[in-house]
Amino acid sequence: MEHSQMLIDWSRAQFALTALYHWIFVPLTLGLTFLVAIMESIYVKTGDEWWKKTTKFWMGLLAINFAIGLATGIIMEFEFGTNWSNYSWIVGDIFGAPLAIEGIMAFFMESTFFAIMFFGWDKVSKKAHLVSTWLVAIGSNLSALWILIANGWMQHPVGMNFNPDTARNEMQNFWEVIFNPNAVSKFLHTISSGYVLASLFVISVSSWYLLKKRDTKFAKRSIMVAASFGLVVSLFNLTTGDDSARDVAVNQPMKLAAMEGLYSGRTQAPIVAFGILNPKKTYENKEDEFLFKLEVPDGLSLLGFHDIDAYVPGVKELVKGDKNHKILSANQKIAMGKKAVNALREYKDAKREHNTQKASDALKEFKANSKYLGYGYLKSEKDVVPNIPITFYAFHTMVTFGFWFIALFIIILYLSMTNSLENKRLFLKAALWSLPLGYIAQEAGWIVAEVGRQPWAIQDMLPVSMATSNIASSSVMITFWLFAVLFTALLIAEVKIMTKQISIGPKEA
Numbered sequence: 001m002e003h004s005q006m007l008i009d010w011s012r013a014q015f016a017l018t019a020l021y022h023w024i025f026v027p028l029t030l031g032l033t034f035l036v037a038i039m040e041s042i043y044v045k046t047g048d049e050w051w052k053k054t055t056k057f058w059m060g061l062l063a064i065n066f067a068i069g070l071a072t073g074i075i076m077e078f079e080f081g082t083n084w085s086n087y088s089w090i091v092g093d094i095f096g097a098p099l100a101i102e103g104i105m106a107f108f109m110e111s112t113f114f115a116i117m118f119f120g121w122d123k124v125s126k127k128a129h130l131v132s133t134w135l136v137a138i139g140s141n142l143s144a145l146w147i148l149i150a151n152g153w154m155q156h157p158v159g160m161n162f163n164p165d166t167a168r169n170e171m172q173n174f175w176e177v178i179f180n181p182n183a184v185s186k187f188l189h190t191i192s193s194g195y196v197l198a199s200l201f202v203i204s205v206s207s208w209y210l211l212k213k214r215d216t217k218f219a220k221r222s223i224m225v226a227a228s229f230g231l232v233v234s235l236f237n238l239t240t241g242d243d244s245a246r247d248v249a250v251n252q253p254m255k256l257a258a259m260e261g262l263y264s265g266r267t268q269a270p271i272v273a274f275g276i277l278n279p280k281k282t283y284e285n286k287e288d289e290f291l292f293k294l295e296v297p298d299g300l301s302l303l304g305f306h307d308i309d310a311y312v313p314g315v316k317e318l319v320k321g322d323k324n325h326k327i328l329s330a331n332q333k334i335a336m337g338k339k340a341v342n343a344l345r346e347y348k349d350a351k352r353e354h355n356t357q358k359a360s361d362a363l364k365e366f367k368a369n370s371k372y373l374g375y376g377y378l379k380s381e382k383d384v385v386p387n388i389p390i391t392f393y394a395f396h397t398m399v400t401f402g403f404w405f406i407a408l409f410i411i412i413l414y415l416s417m418t419n420s421l422e423n424k425r426l427f428l429k430a431a432l433w434s435l436p437l438g439y440i441a442q443e444a445g446w447i448v449a450e451v452g453r454q455p456w457a458i459q460d461m462l463p464v465s466m467a468t469s470n471i472a473s474s475s476v477m478i479t480f481w482l483f484a485v486l487f488t489a490l491l492i493a494e495v496k497i498m499t500k501q502i503s504i505g506p507k508e509a
Helices: 005-046 049-082 085-119 127-154 173-178 180-212 216-251 253-260 300-305 313-320 330-353 358-379 389-417 425-432 434-451 474-505
Strands: 158-161 168-171 271-277 290-296 456-458
Touching: 005 049, 005 127, 005 180, 005 216, 005 434, 005 474, 049 216, 049 456, 085 127, 085 158, 085 173, 127 173, 127 180, 127 456, 173 474, 180 216, 180 389, 180 425, 216 253, 216 300, 216 389, 253 300, 253 313, 253 389, 253 456, 253 474, 271 300, 271 389, 313 330, 330 358, 358 389, 389 425, 389 434, 425 434
Parallel strands: none
Antiparallel strands: 158 168, 271 290
């Protein structure tokens, strides 16, 4: 079913709005739950009431973020039914399973024990309360696991089979879906990035206290815990990013080309450490790719394939094809996709007419071309190229800030151990303002993941243009602006409540 471009664009915009707002709240929850659990573990181990006060302060900020973050998450899941019903119909058997498990197991687990964690200080024993806190941390991350398994399947669909009788993708191997390499690397990279953001949050707030010369003991100890945790998880985040890049190189080569602004493929491909793209460049002309760039020789071949001599295809080869490297052109895939679409239609017609021979021939033709079924709905070879500038700059922003965070944690730990952090006001201000950079890096990562795989709702299988609901574009426009107002109000509310609680400080926690 064809949909108007306006409907497609507004549906994409609404889901992007919801997802970007939702991810403002989620990573802080993922990481802060573990930081709170670590602090409470210190309290139970030492019996020092001061650590209990510290734990309760950060737990209060966690509760604010947790409560407000629920709204965007619930709305986002409902949008699959309201705005993306074709998508839900075609892949609901697969995509719905991890989301159902997330709701039944992980969400109820974290919600149940959250009540004990927040309200049960004087109602259960210390150890029981500590177990509840750790279960909240585990539950929130299990919740992320199942959602990211679903998203990972969209990036690299496995463990399923297309049923021509129902025109749906049906799950064949549940375990293959769960242990999808894309899902595993995406989960580890995503949660570790959330831990980095939570560490930045604790450091930023604590730096404010040190700049104001108040609650210094609380601030110093909180910074020490957060910086230690942050350094470990940021280094882990670096390794998971490498795993994720290798998966992209193998299964989403166009995304990798967009991430690096690579228009022409090459062996010993360099990685661009910094660059400014040439806005005139396309895969069809001979303009230079960059106005300016700094490269790391052989870096992209090494990053993508762990081999400096590996060939990395560029946008041109992925669109026009490359016989030497057995890469089909986009037009070849589109032609086979259209054969699959027509064969599927003929098969359905033959089944209705009870024409067994015609149905058998059509089914045979469909199976021969079904690998490229999704391409049959594309109009031109240009459709397979994502927005390269957005993907490129988002990726390099994320990576640049990631290395800054590692340096920040190292410096903070050194200054803390030498007891000189309190006097480094300029550095404390840098630590304070690193928190917004953390949020920018988080959003940039998701922009890379989602914009980089366009035009696909499901990689190579279902284009976004065929995934939307058959509804009026005006309805999506209205709800877009309603959600924009609602989410902005929630964000403002969170910031106000948090800043008020921070200004009160840990004494009244």
